[in-house]
Amino acid sequence: MSKESFKVKVGLAEMLKGGVIMDVTNLEQAKIAEDAGAVSVMALERIPSDIRKDGGVARMSNPHMIKEIQDNVSIPVMAKCRIGHFAEAQILEALEVDFIDESEVLTTADEHAHVDKHPFKVPFVCGARDLGEALRRINEGAALIRTKGEAGSGNIVEAVRHMKMITSQIIELKDADLSKKAEEFRVPLDLVEEVAKNQKLTVPNFAAGGIATPADASLMMQLGAETVFVGSGIFKSQDPSERAHAIVKAVTHFKSAKDVLTASYDLKDAMKGILMSDIPEDEKFSNRGD
Amino acid sequence: MIGVLALQGNFDSHIKILKKINLKHKLVKTRDDLSSVDGLIIPGGESTTITNLLRKNQSLIDGINKLSKNKPILGSCAGLILMSKESNDSRVHNFAFLDVITCRNAYGRQVHSFEAKINVKNGIMSSDIDVLFIRAPKIDKINNDVEVLATFQKEVVAVRQGIHIGISCHPELLNETLIHEICFKGKT
Numbered sequence: 001m002s003k004e005s006f007k008v009k010v011g012l013a014e015m016l017k018g019g020v021i022m023d024v025t026n027l028e029q030a031k032i033a034e035d036a037g038a039v040s041v042m043a044l045e046r047i048p049s050d051i052r053k054d055g056g057v058a059r060m061s062n063p064h065m066i067k068e069i070q071d072n073v074s075i076p077v078m079a080k081c082r083i084g085h086f087a088e089a090q091i092l093e094a095l096e097v098d099f100i101d102e103s104e105v106l107t108t109a110d111e112h113a114h115v116d117k118h119p120f121k122v123p124f125v126c127g128a129r130d131l132g133e134a135l136r137r138i139n140e141g142a143a144l145i146r147t148k149g150e151a152g153s154g155n156i157v158e159a160v161r162h163m164k165m166i167t168s169q170i171i172e173l174k175d176a177d178l179s180k181k182a183e184e185f186r187v188p189l190d191l192v193e194e195v196a197k198n199q200k201l202t203v204p205n206f207a208a209g210g211i212a213t214p215a216d217a218s219l220m221m222q223l224g225a226e227t228v229f230v231g232s233g234i235f236k237s238q239d240p241s242e243r244a245h246a247i248v249k250a251v252t253h254f255k256s257a258k259d260v261l262t263a264s265y266d267l268k269d270a271m272k273g274i275l276m277s278d279i280p281e282d283e284k285f286s287n288r289g290d
Numbered sequence: 291m292i293g294v295l296a297l298q299g300n301f302d303s304h305i306k307i308l309k310k311i312n313l314k315h316k317l318v319k320t321r322d323d324l325s326s327v328d329g330l331i332i333p334g335g336e337s338t339t340i341t342n343l344l345r346k347n348q349s350l351i352d353g354i355n356k357l358s359k360n361k362p363i364l365g366s367c368a369g370l371i372l373m374s375k376e377s378n379d380s381r382v383h384n385f386a387f388l389d390v391i392t393c394r395n396a397y398g399r400q401v402h403s404f405e406a407k408i409n410v411k412n413g414i415m416s417s418d419i420d421v422l423f424i425r426a427p428k429i430d431k432i433n434n435d436v437e438v439l440a441t442f443q444k445e446v447v448a449v450r451q452g453i454h455i456g457i458s459c460h461p462e463l464l465n466e467t468l469i470h471e472i473c474f475k476g477k478t
Contacts, residue, residue: 008403011424011463014300015334015367037342039298039335074379074394075336076425098400098425121401226302252297252343253319 009123009143012076012098013204016040016144016227020217020248021078021206023047023231029240030069030077036244040076040099042229043069048105048152048285049232049271058106060088063095070097078125083289084110093122099144101125102137104288105151105231114289117141127208129162129286131169132185135195136290138203139187145201147225148286149209152232154273156210156219158286163207163223170199209286212237212270214250214263221254236271243267292474293318293327295354297343299335299368303462307470321353329362329474330354332369334424334460337394340368341383351383358387362453364473370456371427378430387454389433396428408442408459412472419466421447421459429458439472453477 019039024030030041045061046054060081070077076098081088083102088109092100100122102115117124118141127148128134134145147166149159173181173196182189194202207225211217212233220228230247237243246263253259281287292308294301296317308315308331318324332340344351357363365373365387371394375386378393397403403425407418419440429446432438439455440448448457448469455473462470 005405007463008405008422008424011422011460012400012403014303014463015336015424017300017302017335018296018298019336019339034338035342037298037339039339070399075338076400093401096399096401123400248339248342249346256319 005121006141006143010203012123013125013144016076017204018252019227020244020251021227021229022234022244023229024069025235026065027068027072029235030073032241033234033244034073034075036241037248038075038244039227040078041069041073042078042080042101042231044080047232047235049154049236050152051105052152052283052285060085060092060106063091066095066097070095080106081115082106082109084108084113084115086115089115089120089124093120097122099123099125102142103127104148104285108288114140125206127286127289128166130165131195132187133290134166134201135185135187135191138201139191142203144204144206146206146208146229149207149211150276150279151209151285153210153276153279154212154233154236154271155276156212156216157276159207159209159211159220160223162209162286163220163225166201166205167224170195170201174199210273211247212273213267214246214260217247217250218254218260221251227251233271238268243270291316291327293324293330295330295332295340295369298339299333300460300463301331301333303460304331304333304366304470307462307465307467310465311467311471311475313474320347321349324350324353324357327357327361328477329364330357332363332365332372334367334369337368337371337379337382340372341381344383354385358385358454362455362473362477363387364454364470365456366460366462367424367426367458370429370458373454373456375433377427388449388451388456389436390429390449390456391431392427392458393430394427395425397423397426400425405464406442406459408440408447410440410448410468412439417468419461419468420464421461421466422463423459426458
């Protein structure tokens with residue numbers, strides 16, 4: 001795939017900046033999200049907190065459900081495939097979803113390799129916990145990186161950890177032996193050099209995993225995220241539409257505490273969160289894929 | 291000093307272009323931010339999202355309307371739709387700075403997004419520039435007083451009315467400065 005078509009993929013990620021991407025499980029939720037000002041919706045059958053609760057194998061969503069949403073909203077529609085499941089990705093591309101999330105929230109299909117994303121026309125977003133992981137995904141063709149956080153937890157702690165990790169590792173590149181770093185990260189030297197020189201990833205960098213309140217969204221934006229994904233946080237709350245509006249406002253005006261305050265004012269209870277210590281290591285979504 | 295509307299969208303890449311042509315910039319999120327600007331860019335993004343955020347702030351809408359009386363405004367993609375008099379989506383705000391009718395997502399979903407060269411005609415000058423069309427709109431109808439500024443395969447992709455310019459695609463994502471120079475150079 002040529003460099004030019006990669007720019008077309010990153011181009012859509014650029015358009016999504018300063019916005020909120022919301023998980024939705026049906027058309028009604030997709031409409032609420034769009035009306036509240038979402039820049040995009042992630043169509044999936046079960047939101048992460050339910051996947052966590054239900055157990056079993058979590059796969060790509062039913063195409064019929066995705067199509068119904070595509071036909072009825074005007075904003076871009078994203079969908080998830082399992083890590084390494086390139087056949088699911090091919091189906092999502094044939095369906096013409098606007099972005100594919102190769103996601104740790106679904107059950108891993110290949111424990112050794114992610115999807116080779118270069119041959120696809122549809123752009124991919126992938127999760128990362130650190131710079132090495134982010135660069136491996138970019139090298140495989142991801143047009144957008146998001147923190148993994150811990151999806152479905154309603155707990156921001158992992159997203160904060162991952163965002164700060166990536167930021168500090170980029171700063172460390174300034175004085176590092178870059179060929180050693182490239183070896184450590186298992187990516188080509190020129191990619192590491194470009195990140196070291198520009199002091200940012202070569203694709204946009206969004207936040208995901210555990211964002212539940214306008215304050216969470218503002219926190220991630222202040223830590224350097226360029227947009228936020230909100231999964232379970234909206235439709236697991238008691239006031240999805242109001243909360244969706246509030247988080248959109250908080251992202252736009254993240255630097256103004258007054259605006260984030262107004263956005264937060266009349267909200268009901270947020271989703272109930274889970275402590276990281278209450279999730280067994282082997283049940284953490286963020287440990288899937290490397 | 292050029293303001294860049296930063297409610298949502300690719301305001302970053304427009305700032306990069308302004309820097310490249312040595313124009314100062316400032317982010318615009320409220321009416322107060324409009325004071326002392328000599329022009330405004332309405333970037334690409336999602337026109338429903340930007341509309342939603344604009345409508346929560348009538349004074350910002352009023353401020354942009356007032357600015358348009360004597361300062362140039364450049365809109366790209368979603369920005370073009372917002373600047374047009376009418377679009378095929380009644381939910382989207384229309385500033386009506388450009389007497390054109392636009393159609394959202396007219397090329398289809400992201401798999402139909404593409405890179406292209408468009409031809410820009412400005413007075414006697416004619417040049418080709420590189421752009422990206424990202425889930426781009428089309429300009430369906432052009433009314434009186436609107437001038438064609440750029441075309442792609444005989445279709446109109448950029449227009450000018452008085453001091454304002456609207457373009458359906460993204461020269462700024464490929465580091466092309468020409469449209470920004472035409473709109474703002476010598477006017478600040």
